[in-house]
Amino acid sequence: MTARTLVEKIWDEHVVADLSGGLDLLHVDRHLVHDLSGPPSLGMLAARGLAVRNPELTFAMPDHTVSTAVGRTDADTNAGRLLVPALRERTHAEGIRLFDLDDVEQGIVHVVGPELGLTLPGVTVLCGDSHTCTHGGLGALGWGIGSSDLTHVLATQTIVQRRPKQMRVTCSGSLAAGVEPKDLVLQLIGEHGADGASGFAVEYAGSAIASMPVEGRMTLCNLTMEFGAKIGIVAPDEATFDYVAGRRYAPTGAHWDQALAAWRELSSDEDAAFDREIEIDASAVSPQITWGTSPAHTMALDGKIPDPGQARDPAARLARSKALEYMGLSAGEQLLGLPVQHVFIGSCANSRLSDLQRAAQVVRGRHVAQGVRAWVVPGSQSVRREAEALGLDRIFTAAGFEWREPGCSMCLAVNDEVVPAGERCVSTSNRNFVGRQGPGARTHLCGVATAAAAAIEGRIADPRPLARVA
Amino acid sequence: MERFTSVQGRAIPLPVPDIDTDVITPIKRVMQGGDALTRYAFESLRYTPDGALNPDCPLNQEVYRDAPILLAGANFACGSSRETAVWAVRGLGIRCIIAPSFGDIFFDSCFENGLLPVALPQIELDALADEAAAGEFSVDLERCEVTTPSGRTIAFAVHPLQREALLAGRDSIELTLAREPEISEFQRRDRELRPWVYELAGDT
């Protein structure tokens, strides 16, 4: 048998039918459904007179439209009022397990799937949300789909897919102290463009990945969408198996042994051919922050905003000028010292326990600057509980942060939690698109420590001195 | 689903790279429902911050009114998986988008909605845009050809299956439902190979 990449191995194992010409019909092992894209597709399914084919492989949770205020109900937001009851009704009718708003496991789909052991190495995970690539951090093949495909998965437990090209990003060395996986992936996107991996599935490999905790790998895979690829993945290893073991839906007993034996085979063959290889020296990565309206508009935290004139073509130059105009910034300016009004620590990119621990290290014993609204929105109830057990909530609230309930919140701002027009938000989420956090909102993406430092200083600041003395 | 065989008409040049689906359908407009999706499609490009129509945006220009073809920039419709972006583009009367590259999820969703996405190299896009003001284009899916106002033809590739489905106006659910025996057979075999995928612990 010819040498294959990790993605090809998992892919091949899921082919139900070869539709010829590079299109395959693939089996979907896990289908995650949320409140924003779930109800319309469940409705379309019913309208066609079809039922969910495998409700036992389908799991639902409200996260996108719900309020994250403490004491919330689903009537608290305009979108939630409309969609959460619909999700409840449709999942109940179809026999789908729903982790409802009051469930002890509620949270953002891409945080909850892995932590419940629904996401496993080697499985296919689909969800009507583009950041389903997050699950690749566990060695799962995950990608996001639109509503037609969502209906297709509900009806058939399969998906029609074009075989992606194969890319490997080898990250040598290791991240320096105070540098996060988020910085690594932002720098990668900045160098190669928001479409740098368009049409590819991306495997991350190398020493920096091997030594990276599983939660960091999820952050890396999460941002792969912003690199233009639907799929990001890391080969599962002992750290992955340790992460999965004992989780609520993870295999046990003989099934565990059998699964583990299969998972140990999940890596790219030594001589597997990749269509493109990129190398990045992780040791040289520095904290990043975005200055524009694409995740590719990133720069070193202590750098200067690049001149749009340096962009690769006239269209990109124009886009960069427009981005600066929208952000109220100019080329050559430093971001360090720029006043901010909002800080959002959350989203499926950076809302896991290790993220909150990192933020707490910067925040401990300090206070949020006056005039800054600073939020910590844990990714799930489980993260929230664990953080509280460690006393992180008290560190945040004592500093003047709001400690909120799990959900997508200001990442998408469909739950009325928005950044007002013209105001600046330093955010650990994954998109700084025009209007993403609210019409006219100005978003700077960065890692958790940088966001925490901005809250404390009231301006964009280097977190490293703060983290060190803490 | 509406079938696609060919379209003829103006092509709107919108050579901005990385137009994301939040720009095509801002989430606020998605939630408003009704015609907000189409009316505010590409809101930050088509409207000025005070809500007036931006006359500089080609999508607003009289010469391109009701044009069925969009000549877009690289990485068109990247970002969120929201299919509302496809519906909004259709709502503007567009049947075919030609771009150097597309957001992958958007690209696939087009085929489920009677919209043809065509990928051509940037240099071809530039040449097409140069002719945009000159007159009408046609895009023929039977022949897989774009014809420019000056009569030049440019061939493009589409996956044969996706082409057939568009030509016939069939969506993929219909096609896959016909393969139910294969899906059952796959699951039967797979259950033996990977029982842990199907027999979940958890709520027991």
Ligand code: SF4
């Ligand atoms: S947190 Fe943001 S990116 Fe993640 S699932 Fe929610 S809306 Fe999508």
